Amino acid sequence: MQLTKDELIEAYRLMKTIREFEEQVHLEFSAGQIPGFVHLYAGEEACAVGVCTHLSREDSIASTHRGHGHCIAKGVDVHGMMAELFGRKTGLCGGKGGSMHVADLDLGMMGANGIVGGGPPLVCGAALAAKRQGKGNVAVAFVGDGGSNQGTTFESLNLAKIWNLPAIFVVENNGYAEATAASYSVGAESIAERGRGFGLPAVQVDGHDFLAVYEAAGEAIERARRGEGPSLLECRLNRFYGHFEGDAQTYRGEDEVKSLREDQDCLLRLSQEATASGEVDPAEFAAIDSEVEALIKDTVEAAKAAPQPDAEDLLTDVYVSY
Amino acid sequence: MQLTKDELIEAYRLMKTIREFEEQVHLEFSAGQIPGFVHLYAGEEACAVGVCTHLSREDSIASTHRGHGHCIAKGVDVHGMMAELFGRKTGLCGGKGGSMHVADLDLGMMGANGIVGGGPPLVCGAALAAKRQGKGNVAVAFVGDGGSNQGTTFESLNLAKIWNLPAIFVVENNGYAEATAASYSVGAESIAERGRGFGLPAVQVDGHDFLAVYEAAGEAIERARRGEGPSLLECRLNRFYGHFEGDAQTYRGEDEVKSLREDQDCLLRLSQEATASGEVDPAEFAAIDSEVEALIKDTVEAAKAAPQPDAEDLLTDVYVSY
Amino acid sequence: MARQITFQQAINEALDQEMARDERIVILGEDIVGGAGAPGEIDAWGGVMGVTKGLHGKYGDRLMDTPISESAFVGAAIGAAATGLRPVVELMFNDFMGVCFDQILNQAAKFRYMFGGKAETPVVIRTMIGAGVRAAAQHSQSLYSMFTHVPGLKCVVPSNPYDAKGLLIESIRDNDPVIFFEHKKLYRLEGDVPEESFTVPFGEAEIVREGGDVTIVTLAEMVHESTKAAEILQQEGLECEVIDLRTTSPLDEETILESVENTGRVVVVDEANPRCSMATDIAALVAGAGFSSLKAPVRMVTAPHTPVPFNDSLEDLYKPDANKIVAAVREVSEYQTWKTAASKS
């Protein structure tokens, strides 16, 4: 699987967009501008982008509470997303969803999900729909290491297997579920190993390595497109922020985040590799960086200027007569 | 693990008691004497007895909808059971439970269960209680091949593993969940294999072979008693009757049941082996057979003669003031 | 005379006609074909009650047996609904909602609202309710009140073959998640059902019997006990209006309130447990919007606040029946307020 230079640059742009989006959300949340529960994806960008680069809008993904990265990687509009986080009428969900419920069904983005383990069953359904439609589409469930312990996830692995569904389960093992270490909560040798116990081809990759994720995801997705059934992909990676915005992170090691930022930054790694090999000029990355920064700044400003929902919106989008 | 002759005879007696209990229930149900949903254990006796022979009343078991065999193997009173199936006041649950809810907490029998997958979480709890009490007791969950697909079961395997609980998951793979073949519903190579994916020691044994079950269960239970954590034991066996009483069983192969009765009868196998080796005189088994037949006949007669619950019983054993 | 078929046949026919009409419909559930992977007959069961029997022969792999993984397959139906199919999923007994409730409560019910109207979830969950077959505490519950409590779900509780067919077709064509409750005691009930396809709209209760003295509001199997009670009471000169809700969400408030305006006296008959229930829901409606017409306390005839007992006679005591309904109607009809006493004198 070879990436063209344009594809690589596009992947970098998406990863940078996620990073910048999250950094700005972090600031706005700290400033009290964004309400509710917010979980940032910064540090994990290579996974979402490495997987979603293989997908078209006819393919589906279901996400988690930590959903911004998956949305952006799937092509969801960042203005709509930012406005949604601010709860504005112009948000993707009209301000009724917020960070944990960003969705764009038209783009095959089935929603972030406030319920850990909520997505995998839904993805079995999307994969079933894809299979019946017969156009070679696939569906991807993103699951955390914590979510990998939920019964719904296990059931879905088995269902996808026995129905031979074009489903891919991408486990983002960032080492923690809230404050609990994956080494404590996952009894198996690895989550991939557990997947193999269910009869799924399963591999573990370094989730900081965009190219590694890209390649492993490509294989799993191609297998699914060929009608050869589901796979599990365990990406080992790290989150740069706390579980949610506001988390003091005392459960982490001293300097853990600092050293992650220095040594395990998937963006840095991708750009360094690409510039070291001479494939991309550093200036090109720098140009993307400023474009993206401007774009995200604009989303924040636009969101702040956007109108609140109308009072009547409380009663729309649901059957109500009482 | 060597069984003494007395132990072997006692095991045979229990197996025969289960068989005879089920045969009589089958007749009484067909005659319209027993109401409700009834699932018979006939054919699977070696499993319940092979496992429970290792247990004392301080050890716990949780059973399934097909629970009569587990009850008898755990020492539950057959008169109380039969009366319960008939819904009588003298039944173990005062007639309020029926076949699917026979329980005797005093004997560590935590109940048959009408919910597939209901038992494994409960067993994690009983195992936790045993662990905290520190007397080397264990808890055993019986699960069907169908129940092995329930999310609650998977979660329990992981929980038992990470908490290093003295829990044993005995999967009774009788090839069917209702009319659905295990070969269809279980995506993994085997249920034992799936258990290993969760990090549990797991073996598959011939569930018609009492001695094989006895031995494998003994190892798992001893491991748990020593504080070395949970295991999974997959017993491959067969049920002689339909899924429930009334099942026409058209999904089964022609003569499937007939040939099972001839070739895969765990009772026959045990008695033949024991008599062939000269360890037990056939007359001893014959004597047990008639004792057991008389006993079970008596349970039926006693149940029929027993009183119905009183109207007031409707409102007892639960908080009610409205 | 019109054609008579059973409640069960009516459901089968609705599924059949809709599947023929719309390719996107698939049916998922445990043994809804039956015999998957087994050596014997395929389509061996058609579901545990045989309701879907025969459809596999016509529609092949549009019906799929599932493992006992309710979260996964109910969730799959929901996910498929959000991405282009129109699944009908069978959750064998409504008691099993416990192992898959999240997908209904937090996924299906919430999508449309929380995604700002950008999602449709046309899924139907067929499930069995009801006591009366000695199936004991875990297979006899009537849990529709819990689903009715949840915004975003529609809840259907047919009492007869005609409604079963018409409401199921309506459910399948609806773009919201619908929970379709089938009372296990009704499957063999026969009734007139047109052969052609038709729908019964949501939110329209049926007045199954007119009467000006007391209003009986009820649903599902209890419609029949209520009608029986009304017949007994007619002998005594008491005319009951019996209202069959047909759907609990949406609820036809008007039909209830209009009837109460006439009668001023209400008995609600609900087989389920009493607290926070459909019975209290109707009673509260009447106590609010219907208060000015009320001439007597609202009486609820329900199961007691206990699980369902196994024993036959206890279970019979547990369930509301015509006798209990008769007693309740008499009580409210004999009730004299200061106001009614005054107006009579």
Place this chain on the structure above:
Amino acid sequence: MARQITFQQAINEALDQEMARDERIVILGEDIVGGAGAPGEIDAWGGVMGVTKGLHGKYGDRLMDTPISESAFVGAAIGAAATGLRPVVELMFNDFMGVCFDQILNQAAKFRYMFGGKAETPVVIRTMIGAGVRAAAQHSQSLYSMFTHVPGLKCVVPSNPYDAKGLLIESIRDNDPVIFFEHKKLYRLEGDVPEESFTVPFGEAEIVREGGDVTIVTLAEMVHESTKAAEILQQEGLECEVIDLRTTSPLDEETILESVENTGRVVVVDEANPRCSMATDIAALVAGAGFSSLKAPVRMVTAPHTPVPFNDSLEDLYKPDANKIVAAVREVSEYQTWKTAASKS
């Protein structure tokens, strides 16, 4: 003056005192210690709201962090309760009942009855309810009506620190499964709480404010909005009696009915969705046993029949508040029946 602590501290103290008293108590839940297996601080969280913080230091492995496997660990708590322990389990948000409801609905709630009284299940499930913190549709529900519907469960809904402590201790000592609902907006509320151990009995509502004109029946956080409303109304010369249910199952019917006997006018205030709810439950009680005293329609002030929206102003609109309660009380107090009109003249 008595000692003041927060609602959250009251819960922590109740757990602490009971754990010291009874070895059999264990606490299970996600991050109820926090930091299991992690390199940093142990007891890092004490639960997502810090409620159990500090207990690990005293009681060590009697507190156990769990994986995100609610069915397994809630079920384990239930199984342990049936075999000799007295577990308190934290289900982070009550919205997550969907992934573990079977163990509550069909196991814990049913054991005692369906085993003919031969089982006890002394388990407490602590869980968070309530809207108001912009947590959106899946983290803001108040689902106590579903649990109240289920026979075999007891349901506790404290509104203040004193009750939180006394009711939690009572819950832990009770031999039935208890669902203990903590409103997330109350954790920081301060109030007088004795240092020593004490219990508040189940099934005894509290009259938090006396008044003869209108009865307001309410629970949890809404007690405070109701009190606020009562204060506003007092300015207008309307005296409200505010009743805090404290437990919804068992329910203190007498206190409600006695109050209605005095006032004849009732407003029920419940933050949850309106259908088949605690609001309808109380309304139905009053429409039945309280009917003879009723002088006006029973008004329910509840959330609308929609999921909880994320946006601040929509969420504020969603929740009942003092203004809405004031309006409802005015409405029922101004209502004139033929009877009351007549009796005045």
